[in-house]
Amino acid sequence: MPSFSELADPAIAQLAVYEPGKPIGEVAREIGLASADAIIKLASNENALGPSPLALEAMRAAAAQMHVYPDGGAFYLRQALAEQLGVEPGQLLMTNGSNEGIELMAHVFLGPGTNIVMSERAFVVYRLIAAGARAETIAVPMQGFTHDLKRMLRAITPETKIVFVANPNNPTGTLVDEKAIARFMKDVPEHVVVAFDEAYVELLPPDQQPDTLQYVREGRNVVLLRTFSKTYGLAGLRIGYAVAPEACVNLLHRVRQPFNVNAMALAAAQAALRDEAHVEQTRKLVRDELAFYADSLAQARIAYVPSVANFLLAKVGDGRKVFEAMQREGVIVRPMDGYGLPEYVRITLGTRPQNEKCMAALVKVLREAG
Ligand SMILES: Cc1ncc(COP(=O)(O)O)c(C=O)c1O
Incomplete structure (x- = not known):
């Protein structure tokens, strides 16, 4: 009996599947945390303020x-x-x-x-x-x-x-x-x-x-x-x-x-x-938190791509390894090898406490990687 892949149009069977991030609860389970509350997801360019x-x-x-x-x-x-x-x-x-x-x-x-x-x-x-x-x-x-x-x-x-x-x-x-x-x-x-x-x-x-x-x-x-x-x-x-x-x-x-x-x-x-107030608050968050990362990354001597959006690329060496190590610290970012940028991770702007936690995890992980 032919497989479904053989039955499918070859153009479709060969397609790569879009890789969504894992649910936070699943990541918590994998790293042995009882609750997902301690985990922050800065991987999908969502609005850290939530809906209006x-x-x-x-x-x-x-x-x-x-x-x-x-x-x-x-x-x-x-x-x-x-x-x-x-x-x-x-x-x-x-x-x-x-x-x-x-x-x-x-x-x-x-x-x-x-x-x-x-x-x-x-x-x-x-x-x-x-x-x-x-x-x-x-x-x-x-x-x-x-x-x-x-x-x-x-x-x-x-x-x-x-x-x-x-x-x-x-x-x-x-x-x-x-x-x-x-x-x-x-x-x-x-x-x-x-x-x-x-x-x-x-x-x-x-x-x-x-x-x-x-x-x-x-x-x-x-x-x-x-x-x-x-x-x-x-x-x-x-x-x-x-x-x-x-x-x-x-x-x-x-x-x-x-x-x-x-x-x-x-x-x-x-x-x-x-x-309009929610849109203004969102713009302010983006402005403030881009500035926070610009300062913090420069201080930590981590190169990054200046951004105007609610995320930025940081150059971290082996992006996938850093992503995995940060995940163990409870911070989910996005590895960029799928985009041909294996040395980078993409960080979505969170709230200030989330961004502080993200920076601390990134610095720790890079220090431990030597
Ligand atoms: C450039 C760009 N276009 C489109 C989308 C799709 O967004 P949505 O389908 O949620 O409107 C995204 C989401 O990440 C995006 O980054």
Whole structure:
């Protein structure tokens, strides 16, 4: 009898599986701790402040209505978002996390014989989803830790369908600024769709956020992918959105599930959007804790990549070993060998006490490693 792998399409059977971190309780059990409370997870770029209190309240109120299907058109949330962003509701599509937006783009634009262009060290999901759609990935070397947009332009072929620009980029935490984007947009060929993945962009002060919405308003071939997972602290609910010219949004609608975003998420996101104080506190945390790590890492003579997002890369030698040793100290960070950065770990910003514990564990582990 053939195995399932033999029955599967070879392009899928060969795919690497996205490696999520272990649950905290499981890590606690492995290192012999009775409770998971002593463990901190700084591995998935979540918001250390948690969800907005307004979102929590909205979720409690929505709970009693969970026997009813969600509003598949996300009418009120799209209206609120449209107003905030200065676009039309028809230029918005709500998604099950921004990851779903990446996947819907693959359904619409990719197939055998096509390719995507991305940076070598950008969010790994692009290449996984491209492979799932039987498309090739052209991975372009970065300039240091920043996207090399000129080189990405040169890498585009007649078969290229999507160029993914994660901005700020995960895992490097770097930003390409509005001017660099403008030059890129001037020269990018018309046959490609540019996907600006802006999962972390609201963490920046508004005057530092590159204005990519202008390209949507101009009707260019762009899709902005955004999320409530990071700044808004709702990663567990799975809600994000795409902003694109209406003709593009209409195509993305064709390949989505009718109720792709759940009702709890819709309620929470709408409340979170109103909570400017929570967004401001989150920005402050990012500013303060990036400064804390910059000082602490410099003092400990540990090299790092300056970041604008809620995480940063620290150069630690053998990243996987350091990750494992830190885990034994009760701090979970993310090894980066899967991204071709085996000397690095990625640390998500926690609260100050969590970051102090993380730094202490890192220094101890590196000292013991000699
Ligand atoms: C660059 C980037 N894009 C997209 C995502 C997906 O986020 P979500 O699906 O939770 O919206 C992430 C999550 O880590 C990310 O780092």
